[in-house]
Amino acid sequence: MxxxxxxxxxxxxxxxxxxxxxxxxxxxxxVFVQQVQPQVEVQINTAASQFAEAYFEVTVSATVTARVEERTLFLAEAVQAGIFSVRNVPSGELDPLLGVACPTILFPYLRETISDLIARGGFPPVLLSPISFEALYVQRLQQRQQQQGGEGPRIEVAR
Incomplete structure (x- = not known):
């Protein structure tokens, strides 16, 4: 062709x-009458799934936990999602598109959602730091390769 x-x-x-x-x-x-500086922990995750021909849902989720010693001040969770249509993209480019480009598009929305949610709860807003979804993607690829290279079955290709 x-x-x-x-x-x-x-x-x-x-x-x-x-x-x-x-x-x-x-x-x-x-918690609202105490003047304390909490320890804030942030966890970010991404996921992608195809739900129709050429349509994918990509999600970026955040869990923000603020603690003082053993007491939890707040626990905020949000899942920002997007529906993306993808057509005629080579299979080797689809994974990075869904794992890097789409989360990068969604992250500013998630950042605003989390900040507003925490502020509406009566706390100072938490601004999520920028994230390199490309670095996260590469890290996940390396983890998969290590898991497959460990005790799991190996597929040998004749040369």
């Missing part, structure tokens, strides 16, 4: 939305 006859690759954002959101303040109202 010549270049002119090959279908052109396309990528489009169809929808960006908050899929899940939660704020827990287990020690309210006492």
């Amino acid at each position: 010549s270049e002119a006859q090959q279908p052109q690759a396309s990528f489009q954002i169809e929808k960006i939305y908050v899929k899940d959101i939660s704020l827990e303040i287990p020690n309210a109202p006492q």
Whole structure:
């Protein structure tokens, strides 16, 4: 097939939305009268799944926990999602598109959602630091390779 006859690759954002959101303040109202500097822990995860031909849902989730010693001040969770249409993208480029480009698009929305949620809960907003989804993607690839290279079955290819 010549270049002119090959279908052109396309990528489009169809929808960006908050899929899940939660704020827990287990020690309210006492936490609001204490002047303490909490330790804040942030966990970020991504996921992607195909739900129809050429349509993928990509999610970026954040869990933000603020603690003082053993007491939890708040636990904020949000899942920012996007629906993306992807057509005629070579299979080798699909994984990085869903694992790097889409989360990079969604992250600013997640950052705003988390910040607003925590502020509406009565706490100073937490601004999530920028994330290199490319570095996370490479790290996950390396982890998969190590897991497969360990005790798991190996596939030998004749040369």
